[in-house]
Amino acid sequence: MDEPTGKRGPYRVGIERRKAIIEQAAVTFGENGFHAGTMRDVAERVGVSPAALVRYFSSKEELLMAVMDHYLSEWRAYVDRQAGPNRRGLAYVRGIPRVVEYFSLHPGVTRLHASLMSEGATVGHPAHAYVVQSYSRTHASFTRHVGEAVDDGDIPQFSPDEIEREAAQIALAFxxxxxxxxxxxDLPPGVVGPPVVEVFTAFIDATVSRWQAARALGA
Structure with a gap:
């Protein structure tokens, strides 16, 4: 039975089928972009008919939102496992490289993210609101946690403008x-330089060291 209803067997099949659709949609949109990728492409990857696919997601826009929600939850859970939950201040800043690590370990998600960030910058794109919120929330989150590190006494007593600038530098690097x-x-090893996780982790480590050195000097 192919429908996402019922109990036990059919219900489990529905959950597994929905997950497969989301995973294959991420691959399709990541490789072809949202506009070029089609519901038929996704259905073929999953091994179902387009009509069966519509039982789970009535439109490509609805499917895109489900894909983004799914992987947002996935990478947050990964970071919590690797860096610990409920982080704040300096502990949060030190855990940011784990987000980049997640993307490096999941190339399909990374391609999708890159495609959406590029296409979604255009007003009218279904992912436009997601892109705007993603950049805004990322910067706001980094600003808040740098401010917490100041409040906790772990780094110098930066002014609000300095906190904003430090957070902006981290956001741009991120x-x-x-x-x-x-x-x-997608490119051969070494073409884009050393592994990005190593480079970004070194950047965060250097940033934290700079802050702590300035704090020790009473800056």
């Missing part, structure tokens, strides 16, 4: 690292 992770997934 988005650049994720973009490079997408390139490293």
């Amino acid at each position: 988005h650049g690292a994720v973009a490079c992770a997408a390139l490293q997934a």
Whole structure:
């Protein structure tokens, strides 16, 4: 039975089929872009008819939102496992490279993210709101946690403008690292330089060391 209803056997099949659709949609949209990727492409990858696919997702836009929600939850859970949950301040900043690590370990998700960030910058694209919110929330989150590190006394007493600037530097490096992770997934080793996770981790370590050195000097 192919429908996402019922109990036990059919219900489990529905859950597994929905997950497979989301995973294959991520591959399709990542490789072809949202506009070029079709519901038929996704259905063929999953091994179902387009009509069966519509029982789970009524439109390509709905499927795209499900894909983004799924992988947002996935990478957050991964970071919590690797860096610990409920992080704040300096502990949060030190855990940011784990996000880049997740993208490096999941090239399909990385391609999708890169494609959406590029296409979704255009007003009217179904992912436009997601892209705007992603950049805004990332910067706001980094700003908040740098501010917490100041409040905790772990780094110098930066002014609000300085906190904003430090957070902006981390955000720019972060988005650049994720973009490079997408390139490293598709190009021969070494073409885009050393592994992006190592480079970004070194950047965060150097940033934290700079802060702590300034704090020790009473800056």
